[in-house]
Amino acid sequence: MTPTARANGDAHGAAGRALPAPRTPSPRDAPALSWGVIAPGRIAARFAEALLAHTAQRVVAVGSRDAARARAFADRFGIPAAYGSYAELLDDPSVDIVYIASPHSGHFDQALRAIETGRHVLLEKAFTRNAREAGQLIEAAHERGVFLMEAMWTRFLPHIDVIRQVLDSGTLGEVRTVIADHGLYAQPDAAHRLYAPELAGGALLDLGIYPLSFASMVLGPFASVTAVGTKTFTGVDGQASIVVTGESGAHGVLNTTLFARTPTTASISGTRARLEIEGHFYGPAAVRLIGRDHELIDRYVPTRRDGGLCYEAAEAARCIAAGQRESELMPLDETLRLMHVLDDIRRDLGVAFPGE
Incomplete structure (x- = not known):
């Protein structure tokens, strides 16, 4: 198939396209x-x-x-x-x-x-x-x-809706592996919020929540979580590498760090094809559908790469106007479940915040 590139225009895409257009409201x-x-x-x-x-x-x-x-x-x-x-x-x-x-x-x-x-x-x-x-x-x-x-904010972006539709369609086959990372270099400084235990600093809560939330969206509740990590000189987590499994047996391989700037990319690999998010996966981004023989099948390109935080505000406004008390795209039970995962990882790494 000849690869195509398109932006989020029509609401439902067109017949024959391997990647759908996002359904995200303006x-x-x-x-x-x-x-x-x-x-x-x-x-x-x-x-x-x-x-x-x-x-x-x-x-x-x-x-x-x-x-x-x-x-x-x-x-x-x-x-x-x-x-x-x-x-x-x-x-x-x-x-x-x-x-x-x-x-x-x-x-x-x-x-x-x-x-x-x-x-x-x-x-x-x-x-x-x-x-x-x-x-x-x-x-x-x-x-x-x-x-x-x-x-x-990632949950509400157009390219994430494209991914949801692909996952629901079965285009990838059986999902087996999710890979995601988020790392930056933060100059060691005890007064910086990322290094300060009293401000609940560390890589996990600030950066690691992104790959964890992404993996949870794809895989559902985790059946197991295994983590190794390194603490900073102030005692907060500086780096963590995490392997999660979904209930289907699929794996998520996730990393977060304050010690180096990483690619901040993500991919979802299935038995038939894979999705690759170009650039920073957690912000407005393009998505590529890649076949088993590494051929580019299709590509989605967002119309706008700035102002991505507007989508979460719009979601809140729509929910409140409709009388809803939480969002189906970021439900509270999932937020709570991921907080338990973060607690378990910090416990494994020996990280606790003052007053906990």
Whole structure:
């Protein structure tokens, strides 16, 4: 077959194409909510940029422990209200939903307070420090009747919907191997959040959650998890290599590290064909379908590679408008299950955070 390259245009693809077009709705069509941003750092800035550029969502308030920092963020993005505390933001009646972008160590307290005030919550990954905290948040959200979702933005991107459709179609045959990695070089510094135990630092929660979540999406619940790793000079995990098995017996081979910049690629190999995600698998990316004889069968190319965080916000908005309290694309039971996996890996590596 002659390889083709196309972008996400028509809703369902065309007959004869080996790779389908994504079914992902336009983020701009999602019902508009009024958002409050907690912890205006780098990832929060990317989130605000994506919402302003690609959605109808409104960012109406930002909260920080530093009032000047909140004001600078508000001025940068044209946000009406800036608060010098998270409590003040949660007292603002104009806020429908909060996006929490703080270090992992702050996720539980900040999300719980938001839930208790009746706010919907989009909570950055990794969801919490551990499964105990995750379970308590999920229980609180259920009791209060609010929407709660882990901000695993990858799950909502168009190329991931292409992959889901291919997996459902059986095009790959029986999936046998998933490979994914995420590593970067972080300069050793005890004050850096990735090296700080008190901020729940380390490679696993910040980077390793991506390949683990990807493997879970493909393989389903893990039947077994085996990990080896190396700790940093501060005692957090610096590198981990993980082998998981799915209930079918398929393997996932996963790696994460703070010690080197890795390709951050991913592939899914089956008995008939394989999928390769080009470049950073966790962001907007192209996907190639490769046959058993290594021939390129088809290629999907996204129309846009920037602003990928808009898709998770749009998903939250659609779910809330529909009266749903969680997303089918990133369900809370899977978030909790992966937090248990992260706990087990950290325990095997001898890594614990203060106060656990």
